[in-house]
Amino acid sequence: MVSQTEKVTLTTSGDIDVTNDSKLNDLSKFSLTRILNQLSRTKDIFILGRFSNQPENEQSILLINKDAIMEESLVPDTFQHISLTADMTNDVYEKYIASLPVKLSGGKVTVIRPATEQHIRKYSAQLYSFIHETPEMYEKITKPFVEEKALSHQWVYNILEGKSETERVLLRDEDPRLGFVMMPDLKWDPTDRTTLYVLAIVLRHDIKSLRDLTKEHLPLLKNIQSKSLAFITEKWGYTPREIRAYVHYQPSYYHFHVHFTFCGYEAPGTYVGKAHLLDEIIDNIDLFPDYYSKKTISFVCP
Helix, strand or coil: CCCEEEEEEECCCCCEEECCCCCCCCCCCEEEEEEEEEECCCCEEEEEEEECCCCCCCCEEEEEEECCCCHHHCCCCHHHHCEEEEEEEECCEEEEEEECCHHHCCEEEEEEECCCHHHHHHHCCCCCEEEEECHHHHHHHHHHHHHHHCCCCHHHHHHHCCCCCHHHCCEEECCCCCCEEEEECCCCCCCCHHHCEEEEEECCCCCCCHHHCCHHHHHHHHHHHHHHHHHHHHHHCCCHHHEEEEEECCCCCCCCEEEEEECCCCCCCCCCCCEEEHHHHHHHHHHCCCHHHHCCEEEEEC
16 A cells, blocks of 8 residues: 655644645544654654554554744744743853743644555664665665665655645646656745755656766756756745755655755755765766766765
């Protein structure tokens, strides 16, 4: 069975607002099995459990993320509704535990149901190490894994074919060889332009990752780069110099896509061992057409 990914929003009233065709109005039918992981820097927590209306052999995952506090939410009477408990005082510094009003406590919930074992591994806490993947290692280990055991891409194909999430599509280029669909990343709250995070997902199905890129794909990469940056400038007012465009290796799913984030935002996955700048990818292929099939690529892996 193909897993469904649903995104809902915790509103300022504490209710849950469904942002797609999901039937969820709240999480009252969800019961917790265990916490898979929690990330204090990004204020995320990943929870394994199941809904009471699911078969006993199925599980679900909740990805809960707290919203950033936006300037427009700080109305004149906001501070009258914040209570404090003293925690520490040192010279000019005072630290308190705060109880915030509901309007500052919103968040998002992404639901994966039913969750596969691969989903559970993906969102569980991991011990990471650096892998230096040679071309030979890719052919013998990584490529067979991608072809045989990677997560289903049906949800990607549904987007590309206009069957799902059509209301979330920001930009569509229908060219069969050069085309792509631009979508907001699930982690991004579109009301906050300072955390801008969008994806350009290629229409063609024959490019799985960075390893597949050759000189043949330069027109595609340049098309994605130019049209995406122009759209971002027009819609959000950022100049190309303010946007970080990059590709993940290893990617979270093996259908080629490019990430675009605001440089002032510390987006997840922008670190060494994960992100490869689109400008540099284009330059490398310009210099050596088979660069990524011949190069040893280092990445962080659980």
